[in-house]
Amino acid sequence: MAVFEVDQLIKSFKNGEVEEQVLNGIDLRLKEGEITALVGASGSGKSTLLTIAAGLQPASGGEVIFNGKNLTNMKQDDIRKIRAEQFGFIFQSSHLVPFLNVEDQLLLMLDVAGSKLSKKERKNEVARILKLVGMEHRTEAYPASLSGGEKQRIAISRAIIHQPKMLFADEPTASLDSKRSIEVMELIRELTKSLNITTLLVTHEDEMLAYTDKVITMKDGLIEPSA
């Protein structure tokens, strides 16, 4: 059953007098717990599709349905609430808060998601997640002292600690070497499968597709028919 649907999604940008159509009517269904990869050449519209689906920018037309609710006609604050409570994000760069240590990064996410856990339970949850990603020894570390791979592990922890229904990942391995990229993809797969999180990720690295369930290729703002 599809937990997330995109119907006839259109996105256009005004470039001076010219209107450029980036998405030309995309239809997409994501099944619960499935990892879907969006691939395609640069400018094919995959990142635009991901950010609209994640509620980070408005569509010009069409619908984005999550859990039966249409995100495209929701108020900004309602979308924010859904992002905080039910979505998780992993970006190309880790985008950690530079003045918070690893533990505080994750506690912040629990706060933002409106977690009902007690202070002690939150700390325990943070410890559990950090153990899952193999970062339990860096609880007190600040982002500046972490390696690229470590930062991305913390970003993954932040994205899933509140147990979201959806995970959006925009080229999560782009800033890592191939060894670290594989580690990160393995981790994403392991965690999303164990927590039954539906994942939509954008990647341009073919090696990473082995860790996904479904691959969607985009070209000129449209989904290419599968081979």
Place this chain on the structure above:
Amino acid sequence: MKMAWKEIQKNKARFIILGSIVFLVSFLTLIISGLSNGLSQDNAALIKDLPEGTFYLDEEADETYNLSKIDEELESDIIASYEDASALSIQMGFVNDDDDKQLSVAFVTEKEKQLFPKVKEGEVVLDESLQDNGVEVGDIVTNNQLSEELEVIGFVEQQKFSHAPVAFIHPRNYQEMYRVMEMQMVFIPGTDEVASFSGLEAFSNKDFLNTIPSYNAEQLSLNMIVWFLVVISGMLFGIFFYMMNVQKIGLYGILKAIGVKTSELFKMMWTQMIVITVIALGLSIGLTQIFSVIAPDGMPFHLTLATSVQLGLVFVVIGFIGATLSGLQIRKIQPLQAIQQGEV
């Protein structure tokens, strides 16, 4: 709140710089405010310490107290009609002490003895600052326009007029000295209703202060400096937080992307502003209070804790406005901008 404090802890140098600037500006403002109040006291403590009421000057004196002469008949009528009314005169002059040293004073006399210390003919009560010149109770002081000598019978605390210590004398001594029978003004305490008298112009205490030569110009200049500094500190807050916010656009975008409310980002900025301001103001108020105790005797410095705290509150409000205006850009930040911007 927690995030705001964590940022301060992690970026101590940045916030110490802002705090130091706020401290220096507020300290300078408080010092100038103290000098302004001190000079105001030095110039007009005699009038400022009077109860609120109405001064009446001769209409033809053109708002200049030392040109004013109240008709004796009218003066008697007013004093007969108003129980608390008092006729008084003030003139700048000097007395010679035992060593024939000339000391500048403001001679003040009052007919009904309602407001100032009681003195008999041949007696004088002086402002305590003259004790620094070696004048003591029982000393004899003279004035070359006065046939008799004046005996110092006491001192009063902080009674100055036009930067000179006040000398309270008997009306007959005053009349002999200045060859004038009429008093310069009538004062009726009370604010309930302002009576009007034909040929007299009414002044509130505040308006009367402005008739003292130099008082207005002096206070305006100093107050202008004080308010300029307050506005500058508000702008400093605005500029500093604007710069910090520009640097943090990426961070704010990411925080918005993961669902942090814009109001939470404002609260973070306000918390930082309040923490910095309160610490900086606490330090500057404390130091100013110490300064008011150790300031040299000759320096007219007067700043009460209440005035300092009031000025401190103005700083907080101005800082809040500055920071908030600069923070308006936070509302416009789109999460997408941050994602496209790369690492924060």
